[in-house]
Amino acid sequence: MTLTFLIYKAILVVVVFIITLLVAMYSTYAERKVAAFLQDRIGPNRAGPFGILQPLADGVKMFMKEELIPGTSNKALFIIGPSIAMLTACMTGAVIPWGPSLTIGGETYSLQITDINIGILYLFGVVSLGVYGIMIGGWASNNKYSLLGAIRASSQMISYEVAMGISIIALVMTTGTLSLSEIVQQQHGWHWNILVQPLGFFIFLICAFAETNRAPFDLPECETELVGGYHTEYSSMKLGFYLFAEYINMFISSAVISTFYFGGYNMPFIDRFVHDPNWLAILGVVFMFAKIAFFIFVFMWVRWTLPRFRYDQLMNLGWKILIPLSLLNLLITGVVMMRHEIMNLF
Amino acid sequence: MITTYLFYFLSFIAIMFALMVVLSKNPVHSVLYLVLTFFTIAGHYVLLNAQFLAAVHIIVYAGAIMVLFLFVIMLLNLNKETEPQKSTWLKASAAIASGLLLVVLVGSLKGAETIVPTNTFNxxxxxxxxxxxxxxxxxxxxxxxxxxxxxxxxxxxxxxxxxxxx
Incomplete structure (x- = not known):
């Protein structure tokens, strides 16, 4: 625990935080551009070249709007709601390995804020806490549409957490570790987990859509039924926090998907061309962010392609299709792993 | 040294939040204070180097069970009008009974500090x-x-x- 170590970690925390916010900011821009592309429009192009300053304009607008707190609401919880949504969204970045270690002057600097040996459980725990932001906000608004939105959100998130957890257990069985940095190191070269766990990946992807409340699972904010969903009563930057938290969750989900199933910062055959470990580390970060960008695009692609589910369809998919499928995946994984012992029985 | 201070700090806020669970008038506030109490207990697990237990404690209790509690309480929409009125006798007897339980607990813990652990902590x-x-x-x-x-x-x-x- 030297002082340089502490300073380095503090700087890394701030950098990850800033990058998270920046990516979330430009995800809003990307979302509008992707929507425009898929609908054969141009999209935002007034603020700056290609509309590149649009997120700034939106942010300023959000800050400048009048702040309304409904008179019948529970004021403390009304403010705590969006704060928790934002807090839990930002907490998950701490365990993700953004790149291999850098070596400067004989000292190694890990590009992961903290490598705890229960990294996956930490992620899962923080994700399961994310529901409180929505529930508290929806209830504190004292509005029936908000409450309905909040209840939809929480039941949806609890339902999909089960399938997500079981698909992660299958992944943990094959990797044999809960530490994210070890999972990435095992996927060196082309040994990506997607090749080992294809079914688990699809289950995880679907559950990630549901956990982030993104279309086609965005029933908590279904405009045609619930006005605005859990954030009906919110205005100004509190609304901004909710919307922003969704984009941060999307970014983190993409990072987790790339880490778990797509090799994180690894790229096949790259160490044949680049030999300096520091350059490899920098390229690793670039690959990591390229993969993240791709998955963010997938999130948007799906949102602007698929219509919204009906609520009973959502629950049927979660409980009657995804959970049995993930259990089947668990069983297959177990049988394949123990195949020698099973063969010896006969 | 730091762990000792952390232990006292965590214990203090754990008891504070646990008291708030009982004392707060609004049932939704009670549930949220209970969630905070679980967090402090998870902190105690981390101090004992039981990280797995801490994470699972958060996932299971704070992440799932308390969400369901919150769910039910929000749907019931409990407030002053629907609160069942208990008679004064009932309240007084409950206070006396729980006070006696406290005396028993304190009495049983009185000699605890002299107990030396037989096997060392791993x-x-x-x-x-x-x-x-x-x-x-x-x-x-x-x-x-x-x-x-x-x-x-x-x-x-x-x-x-x-x-x-x-």
């Missing part, structure tokens, strides 16, 4: 690898029995939740 006991080997080796049978118990409870819940079979 700091690796809570790490996940060690825990897994212990659970699936030494304590395999109790572990399996506990899982059957959970399965039975699950089947029972499904049966109760089902519409009556004709």
């Amino acid at each position: 700091p690796n006991i809570g790490l996940i690898e060690k825990l897994g080997k212990t659970l699936f080796g030494e304590f395999l049978l109790p572990f399996e029995v506990a899982s059957i118990l959970l399965l039975v409870a699950m089947v029972g819940a499904v049966m109760l939740g089902k519409r009556s079979i004709k």
Whole structure:
């Protein structure tokens, strides 16, 4: 625990935080551009070249709007709601390995804020806490549409957490570790987990859509039924926090998907061309962010392609299709792993 | 040294939040204070180097069970008008009974500080690898029995939740 170590970690925390916010900011821009592309429009192009300053304009607008707190609401919880949504969204970045270690002057600097040996459980725990932001906000608004939105959100998130957890257990069985940095190191070269766990990946992807409340699972904010969903009563930057938290969750989900199933910062055959470990580390970060960008695009692609589910369809998919499928995946994984012992029985 | 201070700090806020669970008038506030109490208890687990237990404690209690509690309480929409009125006798007897329980607890803990632990504390006991080997080796049978118990409870819940079979 030297002082340089502490300073380095503090700087890394701030950098990850800033990058998270920046990516979330430009995800809003990307979302509008992707929507425009898929609908054969141009999209935002007034603020700056290609509309590149649009997120700034939106942010300023959000800050400048009048702040309304409904008179019948529970004021403390009304403010705590969006704060928790934002807090839990930002907490998950701490365990993700953004790149291999850098070596400067004989000292190694890990590009992961903290490598705890229960990294996956930490992620899962923080994700399961994310529901409180929505529930508290929806209830504190004292509005029936908000409450309905909040209840939809929480039941949806609890339902999909089960399938997500079981698909992660299958992944943990094959990797044999809960530490994210070890999972990435095992996927060196082309040994990506997607090749080992294809079914688990699809289950995880679907559950990630549901956990982030993104279309086609965005029933908590279904405009045609619930006005605005859990954030009906919110205005100004509190609304901004909710919307922003969704984009941060999307970014983190993409990072987790790339880490778990797509090799994180690894790229096949790259160490044949680049030999300096520091350059490899920098390229690793670039690959990591390229993969993240791709998955963010997938999130948007799906949102602007698929219509919204009906609520009973959502629950049927979660409980009657995804959970049995993930259990089947668990069983297959177990049988394949123990195949020698099973063969010896006969 | 830091762990001692952290222990006292965590214990203090754990008791504070636990008191707030009982004292707050609004049931939704009570549930949220209970969630905070679980966090402080998870902090105690981390101090004991039982990270797995801490994470699972958060996932299971704060992440799932308390969400369901919150769910039910929000739907019931409890408030002053629907609160059942209890008679003064009932309140007084409850206060006396729980006060006696407190006396018993304090009395039983009075001599606890003189007890010396016979086996030394193994700091690796809570790490996940060690825990897994212990659970699936030494304590395999109790572990399996506990899982059957959970399965039975699950089947029972499904049966109760089902519409009556004709």
